Amino acid sequence: MVTAAPVKTKYEAVIGLETHCQLSTATKIFCSCSTEFGSEPNHNVCPICMGMPGVLPVLNETVLEYAVKAGTALNCKISDYSKFDRKQYFYPDLPKNYQVSQFDLPIAEHGWLEIELIDEDGNPNRKRIGITRLHMEEDAGKLVHGGSDRLSGSTHSLADYNRAGVPLAEIVSEPDIRTGQEAAEYAQEMRRILRYLGVCDGNMQEGSMRCDVNISVRPVGQAEFGTKVEIKNMNSFNAIGRAIDYEIERQIEVIESGGTIAQETRLWEEGSQRTISMRLKEGSSDYRYFPEPDLTPIEVPPEKLAQWKSELPELPAQKRHRYEADFGLSAYDVRNLTDDRAIAEFFEATLAAGAPAKQSANWIMGDITGYLKSEKLEIGAIALTPEALTELILLIENNTISSKIAKDLLPELLTQGGSPKALVEAKGLTQISDTSALDSLIDELLLAHPTELEQYRGGKTKLQGFFVGQLMKKTGGRADPKLANQLLLKKLAG
Amino acid sequence: MIDQTQVHKVANLARLALTEAEEVQFTTQLGSILDYFEQLSELDVSNVEPTTRAIDVSNITRPDDLQPNGDRDAIFANAPDQDGDFFKVPKIMKDQEA
Numbered sequence: 001m002v003t004a005a006p007v008k009t010k011y012e013a014v015i016g017l018e019t020h021c022q023l024s025t026a027t028k029i030f031c032s033c034s035t036e037f038g039s040e041p042n043h044n045v046c047p048i049c050m051g052m053p054g055v056l057p058v059l060n061e062t063v064l065e066y067a068v069k070a071g072t073a074l075n076c077k078i079s080d081y082s083k084f085d086r087k088q089y090f091y092p093d094l095p096k097n098y099q100v101s102q103f104d105l106p107i108a109e110h111g112w113l114e115i116e117l118i119d120e121d122g123n124p125n126r127k128r129i130g131i132t133r134l135h136m137e138e139d140a141g142k143l144v145h146g147g148s149d150r151l152s153g154s155t156h157s158l159a160d161y162n163r164a165g166v167p168l169a170e171i172v173s174e175p176d177i178r179t180g181q182e183a184a185e186y187a188q189e190m191r192r193i194l195r196y197l198g199v200c201d202g203n204m205q206e207g208s209m210r211c212d213v214n215i216s217v218r219p220v221g222q223a224e225f226g227t228k229v230e231i232k233n234m235n236s237f238n239a240i241g242r243a244i245d246y247e248i249e250r251q252i253e254v255i256e257s258g259g260t261i262a263q264e265t266r267l268w269e270e271g272s273q274r275t276i277s278m279r280l281k282e283g284s285s286d287y288r289y290f291p292e293p294d295l296t297p298i299e300v301p302p303e304k305l306a307q308w309k310s311e312l313p314e315l316p317a318q319k320r321h322r323y324e325a326d327f328g329l330s331a332y333d334v335r336n337l338t339d340d341r342a343i344a345e346f347f348e349a350t351l352a353a354g355a356p357a358k359q360s361a362n363w364i365m366g367d368i369t370g371y372l373k374s375e376k377l378e379i380g381a382i383a384l385t386p387e388a389l390t391e392l393i394l395l396i397e398n399n400t401i402s403s404k405i406a407k408d409l410l411p412e413l414l415t416q417g418g419s420p421k422a423l424v425e426a427k428g429l430t431q432i433s434d435t436s437a438l439d440s441l442i443d444e445l446l447l448a449h450p451t452e453l454e455q456y457r458g459g460k461t462k463l464q465g466f467f468v469g470q471l472m473k474k475t476g477g478r479a480d481p482k483l484a485n486q487l488l489l490k491k492l493a494g
Numbered sequence: 495m496i497d498q499t500q501v502h503k504v505a506n507l508a509r510l511a512l513t514e515a516e517e518v519q520f521t522t523q524l525g526s527i528l529d530y531f532e533q534l535s536e537l538d539v540s541n542v543e544p545t546t547r548a549i550d551v552s553n554i555t556r557p558d559d560l561q562p563n564g565d566r567d568a569i570f571a572n573a574p575d576q577d578g579d580f581f582k583v584p585k586i587m588k589d590q591e592a
Binding site (some may be wrong): 025026027032033034040041042043044045046047050052058059060061062063064083088090091092105143144145146154155156157158159160161286288291293295296297298299300301 | 503507509546547549551552553554555556557558559560561562563566569570572577578579580581582583584585586587
């Protein structure tokens with residue numbers, strides 16, 4: 001936590017996150033309209049999501065499945081009896097003037113997730129953040145304000161209801177978070193888990209994952225919470241951390257200068273790197289929830305619950321613990337390997353094929369990740385299979401090729417696929433590690449460069465590098481570097 | 495029982511602009527409706543489990559199958575105003591609130 005030096009009272013921040021995650025279903029939560037992002041305005045609407053009289057909404061079974069899986073992965077208790085409620089408020093992004101949500105009986109409660117922060121020495125610090133609840137609800141539509149780029153000053157607004165009725169899981173954390181860094185890591189771990197499950201794509205730019213932050217500060221040691229402020233409008237993990245760090249400083253300054261914190265909603269402004277008061281009158285937060293009469297309650301049958309539980313993959317935290325314990329990889333390596341499920345599974349497939357963990361990790365996080373980033377590809381889109389990578393690594397391990405040659409071969413393997421062994425043979429790239437073959441090559445080399453040889457023997461030993469370079473050039477990089485160096489040194493000495 | 499303050503608050507939440515006279519009138523009328531419902535409390539429900547709904551049915555769901563709605567024009571035809579592909583709605587905030 002950051003406090004100005006002369007400040008005598010030490011403060012700590014108390015932070016909780018509300019995360020809205022769009023569930024990756026084909027259709028909306030209560031009707032059969034498409035959830036596709038980027039359609040023409042009001043293309044994906046029907047009488048149900050538009051709230052026409054007399055329609056009957058019905059819950060999408062995949063929404064329930066995804067919510068239960070997410071709840072289970074977040075160590076929640078799945079409710080025996082859950083229901084939907086109507087939350088009433090007036091805003092034109094809601095076609096019905098109420099939002100169907102869950103109030104007092106959410107589908108999942110009382111869970112936690114584990115965040116891991118790596119300290120300066122590379123050691124992982126782990127902390128559990130409590131999950132208060134996870135509930136299902138429908139998203140609202142999107143408004144474009146006319147006559148002004150902001151709500152204030154606009155003469156009218158234009159409503160697009162494509163997003164109205166898109167399924168969301170709202171996940172509320174306990175106020176267990178203390179810093180911007182912890183909050184950003186919480187959000188990141190949440191996204192990892194949801195992506196591992198395949199229930200949310202976690203795309204913050206397209207709004208399929210949105211985080212609101214509740215934050216207050218209090219003097220260290222005080223039990224009561226300070227007045228909390230809500231911050232919205234952060235569209236990256238980085239922005240979450242920065243918005244929180246800014247807000248902590250702002251609140252401390254207000255208190256230190258004798259002011260009081262107003263309970264309000266503030267917006268993070270990316271351009272100016274600060275939070276500003278939303279000044280939008282929240283009206284009354286009296287939502288007058290009541291049970292949604294058109295939807296039946298949910299009592300997840302035990303056999304369904306067991307089935308969905310059994311379909312959960314190994315989750316990121318479990319993978320991190322296992323990789324660290326079983327493969328002796330650093331916390332940093334482990335974190336990179338497990339960030340994306342497909343990459344973790346690629347790594348695991350190389351181990352199954354017999355690759356040593358550290359070498360495999362280096363190839364995947366180095367050259368392969370570099371290629372994926374520059375080509376904007378997922379690991380599933382490359383032609384190189386985990387088995388082929390293993391073969392390549394083993395060719396280096398048994399001295400058939402140098403790692404330099406392996407790197408040279410990689411681009412072709414990534415785009416064309418095929419067997420590294422076959423490629424090495426076809427191209428005649430096998431490493432020369434035969435002593436007599438190397439000896440005669442070195443003899444030829446020394447004969448061809450009498451001047452340099454004389455200078456070397458006269459004390460200019462730096463010229464060793466020159467001879468190594470010439471040897472590599474002569475062999476097309478195929479000389480076994482370690483052996484070649486040994487033999488060369490001996491011959492140079494005369 | 496309901497008093498005029500509550501009627502005023504509920505009207506405000508429902509975005510209804512009631513005159514003073516209407517508030518008085520609706521306080522009386524809503525009061526008698528609530529009194530009528532109050533008769534239910536004569537029943538002994540101490541042995542009845544609380545419920546959130548009257549029909550004993552759970553777990554009605556549908557498969558996640560796409561069925562686009564073909565008749566968008568019919569929906570637009572019901573809207574008070576339209577601007578191209580958008581529904582047009584009046585100004586949301588009064589200027590002095592901005």
